[in-house]
Amino acid sequence: MEDFYFYFSFGLSHILNWDSSDHLLFIIALIALYTISEWKKIFTLITAFTVGHFLTLALSLYQIIEFNVKWVEFFIPITILITCCYNLLQRGKNTTPIFFKYIMAICFGLIHGMGFANVIRFTLSKSQALALPLISFNLGIEAGQLMVIIFILYIAQVFIFVLKMPQQWWSVALSLLAGITALCMCIQRFPL
Numbered sequence: 001m002e003d004f005y006f007y008f009s010f011g012l013s014h015i016l017n018w019d020s021s022d023h024l025l026f027i028i029a030l031i032a033l034y035t036i037s038e039w040k041k042i043f044t045l046i047t048a049f050t051v052g053h054f055l056t057l058a059l060s061l062y063q064i065i066e067f068n069v070k071w072v073e074f075f076i077p078i079t080i081l082i083t084c085c086y087n088l089l090q091r092g093k094n095t096t097p098i099f100f101k102y103i104m105a106i107c108f109g110l111i112h113g114m115g116f117a118n119v120i121r122f123t124l125s126k127s128q129a130l131a132l133p134l135i136s137f138n139l140g141i142e143a144g145q146l147m148v149i150i151f152i153l154y155i156a157q158v159f160i161f162v163l164k165m166p167q168q169w170w171s172v173a174l175s176l177l178a179g180i181t182a183l184c185m186c187i188q189r190f191p192l
Contacts, residue, residue, distance in 0.1 A: 004136040011140025014119055022076045022185060023112060025178045027148050029083040032174040033090060035160060036153045041098060046145055048102040052109020053116055054138050060117035061130050070191040072114040077185035079108040084179030087171060
């Protein structure tokens with residue numbers, strides 16, 4: 001139980017740490033088009049993202065796949081940028097079939113899982129069983145993601161329903177903020 005708590009809290013603190021701003025920005029971009037009334041769609045999208053990063057995290061920790069860390073760190077903000085561009089092309093509306101969004105979330109989750117693998121790999125000993133750390137770290141990340149989502153949706157409620165900002169403006173503003181930040185990350189992280 002001690003190992004579970006350690007890796008759960010490690011995953012939770014990792015996702016809620018400013019060093020993980022790229023993962024937080026992706027979550028913000030992923031839910032920018034939604035309000036709290038669409039919580040089922042949000043939950044399914046985040047679950048698809050989690051499935052993607054869990055798969056890559058597992059494959060990496062079991063040394064089935066390997067990747068260049070510099071390219072992973074570059075491609076993570078690319079996923080944010082693509083998601084933000086998609087949001088802006090939607091002009092703040094949800095017109096694309098949800099199935100396409102789930103596929104996109106899983107694919108981008110695969111890339112983010114490579115980033116998570118780089119974080120957790122350094123805490124594991126060579127002889128340690130991987131299943132418990134893998135599951136508990138991932139559950140910690142999921143709990144952190146849900147906390148961020150609840151916070152963002154609460155802020156959205158204030159802007160959209162209390163301050164009467166049109167939802168389209170909210171979605172565009174959130175996507176622009178995340179997209180510009182991701183573009184700066186891409187420039188800084190370009191592998192030379």
